[in-house]
Amino acid sequence: MLILLLIKMKETTIYDIARELNISAATVSRALKNKSLTNDTQRKVLAKAEELGYRANYFASNLRKRDSRTIGVIIPKLNSHFVSTAIAAMEKVASEHGYNIIISQSMESTAKEIVNTQTMFNNRVDGLIVSLAYDTETIQHFNKFNERKIPVIFFDRVFEHTDNISIIIDNYRNAYDITKHLINQGCKRIAHLTANTKRNVYSERFKGYKQALADNGIKFSEPLLFLCDLTEISAVEAGEKMMAMRNPPDALFACNDSSAANCMKVFRQHGFAIPKDIAVAGFNNDPVSRMIEPNITTVNYPAYQMGEAAASYMINCLAGAADVHITNKLILKSEVIIRASSMRKR
Amino acid sequence: MLILLLIKMKETTIYDIARELNISAATVSRALKNKSLTNDTQRKVLAKAEELGYRANYFASNLRKRDSRTIGVIIPKLNSHFVSTAIAAMEKVASEHGYNIIISQSMESTAKEIVNTQTMFNNRVDGLIVSLAYDTETIQHFNKFNERKIPVIFFDRVFEHTDNISIIIDNYRNAYDITKHLINQGCKRIAHLTANTKRNVYSERFKGYKQALADNGIKFSEPLLFLCDLTEISAVEAGEKMMAMRNPPDALFACNDSSAANCMKVFRQHGFAIPKDIAVAGFNNDPVSRMIEPNITTVNYPAYQMGEAAASYMINCLAGAADVHITNKLILKSEVIIRASSMRKR
DNA sequence: CTGAAAGCGCTAACAG
DNA sequence: CTGTTAGCGCTTTCAG
Numbered sequence: 001m002l003i004l005l006l007i008k009m010k011e012t013t014i015y016d017i018a019r020e021l022n023i024s025a026a027t028v029s030r031a032l033k034n035k036s037l038t039n040d041t042q043r044k045v046l047a048k049a050e051e052l053g054y055r056a057n058y059f060a061s062n063l064r065k066r067d068s069r070t071i072g073v074i075i076p077k078l079n080s081h082f083v084s085t086a087i088a089a090m091e092k093v094a095s096e097h098g099y100n101i102i103i104s105q106s107m108e109s110t111a112k113e114i115v116n117t118q119t120m121f122n123n124r125v126d127g128l129i130v131s132l133a134y135d136t137e138t139i140q141h142f143n144k145f146n147e148r149k150i151p152v153i154f155f156d157r158v159f160e161h162t163d164n165i166s167i168i169i170d171n172y173r174n175a176y177d178i179t180k181h182l183i184n185q186g187c188k189r190i191a192h193l194t195a196n197t198k199r200n201v202y203s204e205r206f207k208g209y210k211q212a213l214a215d216n217g218i219k220f221s222e223p224l225l226f227l228c229d230l231t232e233i234s235a236v237e238a239g240e241k242m243m244a245m246r247n248p249p250d251a252l253f254a255c256n257d258s259s260a261a262n263c264m265k266v267f268r269q270h271g272f273a274i275p276k277d278i279a280v281a282g283f284n285n286d287p288v289s290r291m292i293e294p295n296i297t298t299v300n301y302p303a304y305q306m307g308e309a310a311a312s313y314m315i316n317c318l319a320g321a322a323d324v325h326i327t328n329k330l331i332l333k334s335e336v337i338i339r340a341s342s343m344r345k346r
Numbered sequence: 347m348l349i350l351l352l353i354k355m356k357e358t359t360i361y362d363i364a365r366e367l368n369i370s371a372a373t374v375s376r377a378l379k380n381k382s383l384t385n386d387t388q389r390k391v392l393a394k395a396e397e398l399g400y401r402a403n404y405f406a407s408n409l410r411k412r413d414s415r416t417i418g419v420i421i422p423k424l425n426s427h428f429v430s431t432a433i434a435a436m437e438k439v440a441s442e443h444g445y446n447i448i449i450s451q452s453m454e455s456t457a458k459e460i461v462n463t464q465t466m467f468n469n470r471v472d473g474l475i476v477s478l479a480y481d482t483e484t485i486q487h488f489n490k491f492n493e494r495k496i497p498v499i500f501f502d503r504v505f506e507h508t509d510n511i512s513i514i515i516d517n518y519r520n521a522y523d524i525t526k527h528l529i530n531q532g533c534k535r536i537a538h539l540t541a542n543t544k545r546n547v548y549s550e551r552f553k554g555y556k557q558a559l560a561d562n563g564i565k566f567s568e569p570l571l572f573l574c575d576l577t578e579i580s581a582v583e584a585g586e587k588m589m590a591m592r593n594p595p596d597a598l599f600a601c602n603d604s605s606a607a608n609c610m611k612v613f614r615q616h617g618f619a620i621p622k623d624i625a626v627a628g629f630n631n632d633p634v635s636r637m638i639e640p641n642i643t644t645v646n647y648p649a650y651q652m653g654e655a656a657a658s659y660m661i662n663c664l665a666g667a668a669d670v671h672i673t674n675k676l677i678l679k680s681e682v683i684i685r686a687s688s689m690r691k692r
Numbered sequence: 693c694t695g696a697a698a699g700c701g702c703t704a705a706c707a708g
Numbered sequence: 709c710t711g712t713t714a715g716c717g718c719t720t721t722c723a724g
Binding site for chain 4: 693
């Protein structure tokens with residue numbers, strides 16, 4: 001009979017290194033941390049550590065230091081070009097400063113966002129960078145961070161009424177500009193496809209859209225406002241609704257490029273030429289906006305810079321060089337990119 | 347003069363709860379862990395914990411238990427529908443079993459992958475789930491995990507010669523089928539756009555492509571093989587090269603949907619109709635394959651199931667119910683989806 | 693069911 | 709520059 005014994009492998013600790021080298025654990029600890037560069041103790045320690053397959057125990061170290069050097073990131077979903085680019089930037093900045101990043105997805109659900117918040121809290125993140133879920137309406141779940149002076153930075157999907165810093169682009173201005181552009185192309189019945197108009201990014205764009213109409217003598221028409229959850233299915237549904245109208249729109253300003261693309265597909269199926277019969281504009285400058293024909297007029301969203309800004313600001317807060325409550329908003333540069341999908345005049 | 351004092355806020359510990367309740371810390375610990383459900387000590391502890399704003403200290407707990415209940419995930423990049431869907435599935439399975447997930451991106455660089463591996467190692471992950479970077483050619487950096495019997499599971503982008511379990515789809519079969527389909531549509535000069543042919547996913551597809559040609563009396567022609575790094579720019583370049591040929595291909599089988607889409611754009615700019623002049627097929631069933639017109643024939647890639655499988659298998663290994671070295675390959679079901687981009691006959 | 697006590701591995705005083 | 713010592717907060721025997 002064979003008996004299988006699973007033994008937890010003994011880990012090498014700084015004490016093992018210390019013993020073999022006849023020095024104290026404290027010295028080993030210091031050598032490992034580059035704190036005594038003068039003599040060659042350091043080299044010996046490093047060599048021995050390598051030899052014994054030593055690996056640092058962050059649990060012990062963090063416990064002792066009462067500091068995790070970790071930044072938590074909560075985002076709605078990973079699967080957009082915008083989000084993953086922003087995270088790549090955060091990761092870069094953080095690791096340059098010796099911070100780790102832990103990520104969690106709220107999957108656009110406030111309930112899951114709250115759970116994630118609690119997990120981050122228990123994991124003792126030094127700071128939290130957040131882009132809110134689709135329908136999050138209060139930010140009470142971040143109170144415990146504020147109470148403990150753990151910096152919370154919002155980016156992109158932010159909360160309007162908060163003292164916490166928000167990193168955004170000027171959604172209002174860009175929406176205004178892109179709507180103005182459509183008007184300049186001779187469009188009169190401009191549909192707007194958006195999501196929950198409570199979330200800042202969408203409400204601001206909606207405001208910009210309405211203001212541009214107003215400033216150009218076009219009355220806002222409720223039936224031209226389409227709300228959807230931005231999934232493939234609901235974008236297609238919205239497109240179908242537009243096509244079913246007695247008097248269909250002559251332009252669409254969608255609040256992201258994917259939905260714009262999905263609608264364009266529907267328009268074409270109904271025999272509408274783009275931009276001749278209906279001009280289209282999106283938002284985000286997602287790769288898809290350049291993949292489909294005609295290329296989609298959009299707003300360049302500085303994802304990388306936004307991630308960079310969020311992480312840098314966080315690091316500064318943690319270093320005590322900035323206070324989360326002094327600057328309140330950081331508005332990044334962004335601009336409309338005109339492409340073929342909206343060019344009716346030349 | 348104002349002096350700002352930053353005082354690290356005192357954290358509530360189980361001792362604080364114990365003292366206030368006149369019980370021992372051990373009891374509090376047990377109550378918090380649902381280990382004494384009988385009497386109402388538990389309720390009191392929970393209430394007091396809430397009252398004092400207690401939060402568990404995972405560092406202390408992990409240190410003591412010598413166990414992190416964390417699974418590390420290393421992927422090339424987050425920004426694809428496939429990867430983020432797979433991760434969502436892993437997160438779900440893991441959290442159902444009380445595990446956390448930490449993610450890091452190799453950004454398609456072997457060097458960064460090695461660094462990430464080391465970080466995961468030091469962070470004492472209980473297991474590692476990996477999809478390899480574009481050009482990773484050895485997996486020595488995972489040796490230290492194998493030595494310590496920390497399970498390593500590869501998915502999608504796996505390494506051919508390893509004892510570690512790999513979770514994949516039948517890339518060869520699907521590529522064979524899709525090529526066969528193009529041949530059945532009357533195509534004779536089928537271009538293949540792929541990446542590094544060393545990475546399994548690409549080499550297998552390439553083999554399937556070649557075999558389908560061979561089985562149907564079509565000689566493989568080197569000039570019809572296009573290598574690129576799958577970025578937007580290089581896919582467009584490849585498309586241009588195809589168009590510049592004296593005798594351009596009459597079909598394209600690209601190894602992902604984005605590059606297929608990017609090439610289609612180029613084809614159309616050169617006045618080629620799809621599928622009449624050139625039929626197109628992609629791979630992955632990415633949302634973009636349904637966004638562009640005509641919709642792209644592709645292979646349905648079970649991202650969610652793959653993530654689920656990887657995480658479940660990992661949990662089983664960690665529970666001792668499975669051995670990473672018994673099953674060697676897990677092949678998930680997948681199939682070709684025929685769409686308009688390749689339908690030349692009816 | 694509960695308490696006492698030990699120790700996980702590390703770092704930061706402090707002292708030499 | 710290095711060693712001694714104490715303790716971070718928790719879990720887990722072992723006793724009672």
